[in-house]
Amino acid sequence: MTVLDADPARPQLPFGRPNLLDLAPLYDVLRREAPITAVTTPAGDPAWLVTRFEEVRSLLADKRLGRSHPDPENASRINTSAVLEGPSGDIETEEREHTRMRRLLTPAFSAKRMRTLEGRVQQLIDGYVDALVAEHDASPDGVADLHATLAFPLPVAVICTLLGVPESDGDYFSSLSERMSSFTGGDAQAARREFHAYMGTLAEAKRTAPGEDVITDLVRAYDEDPDFSHDELVRICTGLLFAGHETTVNRIGLGTLMLSGAPDQWRALVEDPEGRVNALVEEMMRLGAPGDLGLLRYAHTDVEVGEETIRTGDAVMFSINAANRDPEAFADAEDFVPDRQEKAHVGFGHGGHFCIGASLARTELRATFATLARRLPGLRLAVALDDIEVRETVTGGVRSLPVTWTEQ
Amino acid sequence: MSAVSAGRPLRVEADADVCVGSGQCVMTAPEVFDQDDDASVVVLEEHPTADQAADVDAAAVGCPVQAIVLHEEP
């Protein structure tokens, strides 16, 4: 079905990057010279790669592209993990299922609902910062791990509360998430089956012991709607638990790294945490670029864009990382400039699949950085950027984040 | 006083059928937009003030599904 043929001469994803914060220089070239270009996926299959802000936005909003494939057996594979690795869903039912999913989920994660969560989030963060301080005080060299003590447990605790998942399962499901999104090791599919089994059991338990949580609501909706399959229920719940912690954990880590490279911005935040934090978080969303793959769609009909024709069945990958640094869309695009005029980034995607958890993620990120600035104004990295260990997964991110501070 | 875009007052319209409940507009211009219980967009201020114009503009541009339309009033 895929018309785009394989060609070993094409650039292959992922493009090597110089460090955690900067992108591969090849993106500059592509954006300038070939904003829609054929590449080879990590799995060795052909795909289009879209790198320019304007085309990324217009094609992500284009209903002729979807997550399903007209002939899934013959679809280009992206990678060997179990996350964004290939088509998902059925071309006949995709739109109906997606609409149902959004209708069920968006109210639970709306900006308004998230405002009611702020107190709880703040309480959690205060507790983690207390733990960070204790770790710092107990350590002979005054070093504490911001990843293990704050960046990881916060999103896990919050998504557990919202979904009604036991927080004590956090280590288990996050190790499943990591195995699912791993490029190495080869047991990604097994991890996904395990995750689905875990979720299936949990959802079943909600039937006899319902809670006031999103999974209970989803189980109720499933019981009432004969068209809502069990598979879909499990897929949605797994997706939520995965997306609800992986991405936000990484963003707290990357945000900390960005701030450590922008001492002026950190000082401004320390002086006015409430006034500065929103703009800072948006800039972290724009510039933060964990992983190197981007979003995935398949063409459901032929689509002409500029000089290229994307054929029915072709895989299309969207580098939101590259789009967010497009010099045609953002002045000084590579620089961390929280006060920039241009506000519309695509860090949470664009179009009908726009991130359902955006308000939740913002709530967590804003409270985290405002609290760090208030309580640990002398915060800095305890190691060099290049010494920070990166995970070999689709979602990227760090393994640990040693920080220290001097009392001020 | 109403918002001015290129010197003209604005009228804000949002299409709740197109809206995907992202909350982007509520975040960008909280005085002008809200979400109802289904997370669908609600326009609070059909005629925003001049002070709100920049935020309203940003909200319209930032809406992931272009559900927000700004009309220039004569």
Ligand code: HEM
């Ligand atoms: C900083 C943290 C986050 C980032 C950077 C992020 C990013 C994204 C992006 C780029 C998409 C679009 C995917 C696509 O178009 O294919 C997306 C979708 C999604 N996100 Fe997030 N996300 C974050 C946090 C969260 C959280 C906390 C949740 C938990 C509720 C969540 C749930 C979802 C869901 C369910 C979708 C699928 C929406 C759909 O297909 O209609 N995300 N996210």
Ligand code: SF4
């Ligand atoms: S930004 Fe657009 S999609 Fe999001 S809530 Fe507002 S109108 Fe709806």
